[in-house]
Each structure stands twice: as structure tokens, then as C-alpha cells.
Amino acid sequence: MAFRSKLRIRFGDIDRAGIVYYPRFMHYFHVALEEFFADELGIEYHTVVDTHRIGLPTVHLESDFSRPFSYGDNIEVEVRVRKLGRTSVTFGYRVFEESEDDPRIVGHNVTVCLDMDNFKKMDIPDWLRQLFEKQLGGPLE
Amino acid sequence: MAFRSKLRIRFGDIDRAGIVYYPRFMHYFHVALEEFFADELGIEYHTVVDTHRIGLPTVHLESDFSRPFSYGDNIEVEVRVRKLGRTSVTFGYRVFEESEDDPRIVGHNVTVCLDMDNFKKMDIPDWLRQLFEKQLGGPLE
Amino acid sequence: MAFRSKLRIRFGDIDRAGIVYYPRFMHYFHVALEEFFADELGIEYHTVVDTHRIGLPTVHLESDFSRPFSYGDNIEVEVRVRKLGRTSVTFGYRVFEESEDDPRIVGHNVTVCLDMDNFKKMDIPDWLRQLFEKQLGGPLE
């Protein structure tokens, strides 16, 4: 099974309509990505950014939302490496209420590898590419 | 020219990489949408939500980011009505640094009209449809 | 030892100065409070709000910050019930880097018990008062 990060919907994540404010899901994606780096890739995201001086800004994002989330729902954010280019990596996300089989949100973000010292695009370094490659493939549960 | 909302990038909008944290743009889109309702459609968004009990949750979002924004950049978020369905309305967004001709971000969000009292999809009411229709069409600058 | 909630500082919590944006700590306090309700009081905060229709808005807050937090710091937020009035409850907070003995932040928030159906102040109901009372007292480590 793919990596899932268990998150809690917070009191302050709710909007005037009484459901999770949609930009928060983009934040949840990033939080889950940070957990994915620590737990699956074996390197803390802050080490990637602060020590290796590599950034992964989003250049394309796309998501479908089929049902809203409310305060009190228990949320699981699945993270996968969907595609690896020379300079880009695509992360796939699915968001589940923990008791449900079908995701309520399905999306992906394309990111590019950036040298944080000059903000220029760079090839994904080999050590990082190898970590991503181990996560690629497998059935699309 | 299409409606543009002038926003300021805030000190707290910046992330560890020194650029605007990408989920903030989804928030900027919503802020610009609220301004669009007030200034172009002639009705405050809180009136739509709290008085008319109509919500417009996002069911699909999609954006391309070509260049990051930094603290101190002056930002303009263009809002358009791109498509009108029976129950759905698609808003198009483009984000400019105010001194530039080309947008750094181009995206759109598909929203559905929801009865806030039962969270069921509903046809866009005529009075609101007419407001949206006036904003439709025109060249894609 | 008092209850502590382990939190992760997130990539997006950092501000332009490269440290945690100070309003985020007020959010961390609330997140830790939600954990405190679930883990120590034995009732989920969303149940208090949504089922019992009780709110606990902050009417006074006060905090001292002795050292900033950076991305990658592991954070622990201690929560205590400091004082119980007829309608008010004061929560004390201390924020530690997990490897340190001295807190970097010490603060407290006074909240009042509100009937969420009319937004009027109300006496803390007995069942909730008893939960708070069990947490009162003890040495100030």
C-alpha cells in the first residue's frame, strides 16, 4: 500500500461554509509530502532544502474534489511519486476519510528541481533520483 | 480589460524557500474572487453565503506556475467567468506582477452551486446566473 | 508531567525572516489544545463545538518569546488548565524544542464559555468543569 499521512482537520481549517477551506488541502499535500520524505525517502525535507540547497517548487497542480471534509473527519493523505523527468518530479495525492475506501480528493503536483542558491532549474541529483525511483511504479490501488 | 484585484504579498506568505508558499495562491484566488463579487457582480460574497445560503465549493482546480513571486512583488489577480453550466461555474485566474505583461500563473477553478442548508447541488439561481453571464465572453487578452 | 503535544514545524510556517511566523504559534496553541481535549480530557474538541454547541473563544492572550524556532526544530507544546472561573478557563502554554529543558515560549490564553446558539456567555457546564478540574493544580515544573 502506498504511503499515507494521517492528519487531523483543525478548528481553524474550516471556512465560512463550515467545510475545509480548499487552499488548506494544498497545505495538507505539502505536509504529507514532508512526512513522505522523512518516513519513506529517509531524508527530512528541511535537510533537502537547508543542507542540500534544493527546492521543489510546484509548476503545475491539478485536483478533483468529490466530497467536502468537515471538522472531526479523520483524514489520510496518500503520497506517491507518479513520474520522474530529468528536472521534474510529479507527486500524486489522494485524500481519504480514514473509514472510507474511495478518496474524496485526487490530484497531482508537478514540481521542478531548483538550485536554491541561484533559483535555476537543475537536474535531479543522482542520490535524490534513486530515492524517488524506489517509490515509482506499482499498481494504482 | 478583465477585472484585476491588487494584492500585497505578505511577510507571512513566504515559505522556507523564500518565495510565496504555493497554497497561498489558492487563497489569493479566493480573495480576488471575493473582490470580484463585490466590485464586478455588485454583491458581497458574504451576502451570497450568509443571506442567500449559497456556496460555491471548488470541485476541480488546475494551475500553471511559470515564475515564483517574492516578498515585495506587487501582485494583480485577474478573475473571469470562463464557463457557466446548469449547476457549475468556472472561474479563470491569471496572476501578474504589476509591471509585467505576461502572467506568472494561469489557472482555473470549477465550482458547483450548493444549497448551504442541505449541502446539495442546486441549479444556479437566475439572479446569480444573470450576474455571471454579463461577465462571460470577450477576447482572451 | 504536564501534557505535551508534539508538533512539526512546517515548510509553510516559516516567514520572510526564516523563522516561524509568530501568528503560527497562536495556531500551534490551538492545535495543542485540540489534542489536549482528545487525549487528556477524553472528549474531542469538535464534539464540544458541534454536539454540545459550546465555544471557548479567547478574550485575552499573552505570551513571551525568548528564542525563535526554525524549520527542522522539533516542537512540543505543553498545555495546562491554569485557572477556572464561573464562565472562564485559562489555558497555560509552554513551547519547547524537544531536546531542551527551558521553554522558548511561555504564554496563556483566557477563554470564555459561550453558548454557540446565541453567542452568549454561559457558566461552564458541570460535566466540562469536572474535566477541567482534574487538570488543575500540581507543581509548576
Place this chain on the structure above:
Amino acid sequence: MAFRSKLRIRFGDIDRAGIVYYPRFMHYFHVALEEFFADELGIEYHTVVDTHRIGLPTVHLESDFSRPFSYGDNIEVEVRVRKLGRTSVTFGYRVFEESEDDPRIVGHNVTVCLDMDNFKKMDIPDWLRQLFEKQLGGPLE
């Protein structure tokens, strides 16, 4: 009259209780401070941070909240320089609904002047002290 920044309460600023999530006010304070720098002191805050490499992190904050704000309220955040030390400056804040005479929130934040290149406390430089001094004093409306 003291400087006031007109802000809009946003759809996403509302919490599960239907009022502005209290950490947002700390964000509003900072937003108003950024406007205060630009409009009253005559220097953009990002210039202070990015060009002069000076930070003003909060070391103490304190606020009283007498009435909540809802979506649709028009908000004005007053900013004043309350006190000037050798290395510290205290900003006073009051938050009004624009049609009301009495503030709903009264608070202040003590900040210290920091050299952003080594994160050490420093004396407020003369040019900045002079800007702050012009804002000091006057009756407490």
C-alpha cells in the same frame, strides 16, 4: 488620528465557530504593520528586511478581545508606536469595526531589533529610530 489599515475579513479567516479564528488577528496586526511602514514611515517593510537586513521579531504579545468579528464585518486596524527602547519597539494595535467607536480588540506587541545576518539583537539604527520617533506620543484617543 492614528494610522488605520482597512482590511477585509476573508472567507477563509473564519473558524468552525463562525467567527474570525483568533490567530488571524495576529496576522492582521502584521499586515497592518506592513501598511504602516509603507504609508506612515515611508519605507516598505520588505526593504527593511531584505535590503537593510533588519528583523523585528515579536518577543512579547498581549491582547484583549471584547467582541468577535464575523464574515462581512469591515475591519480597521490601528497601529501606533507605543514605546521605543534602545533595541526594542512596542507597537500598539486596536481593531475596530469601521462603523463603531469602541475597539473590539486592544493589544500591543513588543519587538526587538535583530541583525538578520547573525540573528543577534542590535541597537535600532538612527535612521529607523527617527522614523519611529515621529510616530510616538500624542493623546491616546
